[in-house]
Amino acid sequence: MERNDQLLKFKEIVLDPISPSVCSAKWLETTMWLYDGVTASCHHNPSHKIQLDPNDPSSLHNTAQKINERKAMLAGEKPSGCSYCWNTEDNNSISDRYRKSHAHKTAMLKIPMELESDTELSTASKAYQKKVFTSVNDASPTHLEIAFSRVCNLGCMYCGPYFSNTWANDIRVNGPYEIRDKNHYDTRFEDWMPEIKDEEDNPYIKAFFQWWPELKKTLMNLRFTGGEPFLHAAMWKFLKEAVSDPMYKGDILINSNLIHNRKLLEKFIDIANIPIIGSKNKLRKFQIHTSCESSLTDSEYIRDGFDGKVWLENVNTLLSSVPNLKITVTTAINNIAIWSYDDYIDTIIDLRLKYGSHRINLNSNRVFHPVYQQIAMIDIERRMKLKDMLIISRKKLKDSGVSNKYDFDQLDSLINYTGELHTSSHDSAEEKALIKFLDEYNIRRNKDETTLSAGYLDWIYELRERHDK
Numbered sequence: 001m002e003r004n005d006q007l008l009k010f011k012e013i014v015l016d017p018i019s020p021s022v023c024s025a026k027w028l029e030t031t032m033w034l035y036d037g038v039t040a041s042c043h044h045n046p047s048h049k050i051q052l053d054p055n056d057p058s059s060l061h062n063t064a065q066k067i068n069e070r071k072a073m074l075a076g077e078k079p080s081g082c083s084y085c086w087n088t089e090d091n092n093s094i095s096d097r098y099r100k101s102h103a104h105k106t107a108m109l110k111i112p113m114e115l116e117s118d119t120e121l122s123t124a125s126k127a128y129q130k131k132v133f134t135s136v137n138d139a140s141p142t143h144l145e146i147a148f149s150r151v152c153n154l155g156c157m158y159c160g161p162y163f164s165n166t167w168a169n170d171i172r173v174n175g176p177y178e179i180r181d182k183n184h185y186d187t188r189f190e191d192w193m194p195e196i197k198d199e200e201d202n203p204y205i206k207a208f209f210q211w212w213p214e215l216k217k218t219l220m221n222l223r224f225t226g227g228e229p230f231l232h233a234a235m236w237k238f239l240k241e242a243v244s245d246p247m248y249k250g251d252i253l254i255n256s257n258l259i260h261n262r263k264l265l266e267k268f269i270d271i272a273n274i275p276i277i278g279s280k281n282k283l284r285k286f287q288i289h290t291s292c293e294s295s296l297t298d299s300e301y302i303r304d305g306f307d308g309k310v311w312l313e314n315v316n317t318l319l320s321s322v323p324n325l326k327i328t329v330t331t332a333i334n335n336i337a338i339w340s341y342d343d344y345i346d347t348i349i350d351l352r353l354k355y356g357s358h359r360i361n362l363n364s365n366r367v368f369h370p371v372y373q374q375i376a377m378i379d380i381e382r383r384m385k386l387k388d389m390l391i392i393s394r395k396k397l398k399d400s401g402v403s404n405k406y407d408f409d410q411l412d413s414l415i416n417y418t419g420e421l422h423t424s425s426h427d428s429a430e431e432k433a434l435i436k437f438l439d440e441y442n443i444r445r446n447k448d449e450t451t452l453s454a455g456y457l458d459w460i461y462e463l464r465e466r467h468d469k
Contacts, residue, residue: 239252
């Protein structure tokens, strides 16, 4: 059975009897930005403030908002914060709601990925409902993503001051980005967090360490994010503890831009090779999730501070030095990155040929905010050509001999999304906002737009000319 068919069948027979809108991530996943005391159910959801119960550290995850959204999902309603998946499904594509719930089913219930019969799936649905959805008030996550700080050495154009102090410093020195008419600022580009509590005085960080002895019993994936975790002292402190802890059975993941010197990489390599206590030299499984927006040149423009040569050298160093490490290379698809997506596929193929397809994953996320960076801004004629390019890249990956079944549900979703967006935004306020943003970004970050892909330049020059008139 094809991967997409399997996910659709899983949705129909396992999820739909529970609810047409249920997603296990609302119960089993949590992202926490402890430097600000906020949380979200997954990386697609907007965050919300944690109302911390001093007597219950699990209130870091079981917030009033999540509890209400769980109830809504069980009632068949669609919480607005999950619009990423609702939009994807409205475009007849496979959403992460299907993928995440399917992955949780396999991990929690130890049910094989390849279920064929309706009877097997129906049985799984009942077990799944009992295991995951019985309680809306007291869920224990299996997947945790945690940020101790917003310190970051990059200032990616689709990011902002909340997740990067490099962004915050830009705004502190140069002021907010003025991209709307009548001096109306995009609040995404204002730094409204001038003061953040030190780690020692942060009640959310203290609550997390109080929660850890209980949390580690159910946790299967622990991911450090930021900011840039390799620059966070608390991450290194906690990493050493978690790596060797025999009570924690799961993997450790780190979101890192990998733009670091050799000394910092060697520090990670040493820790990654520490055996689990009492395990006869068994090593913890590690994953690093890093980003490269299509071609290395485009990445250097989009991800301010990124150095393609340094990044590629560090990827190779880690894969050569840590045999129990897997790397996921994510590309954030905005209306600049999409034009050189074929170069991204070439990078994936090259790394897999060298280190094995089981050690390199691809991951494609579409940028929805800000709106003016969406690929929907590109006219339909050019998007159809981009769709053709994506189809060719898909074939190249399949013919390479180093693809895996998880590649194609993401690629097919991106291909369908690119081709089915039949809207055009000519003369829109969003086009004007894009031009104003690029003008400021180029000046503030000393960027040269002419280094970008030819297809992008053809489109943006036409857009600029039309609005100049």
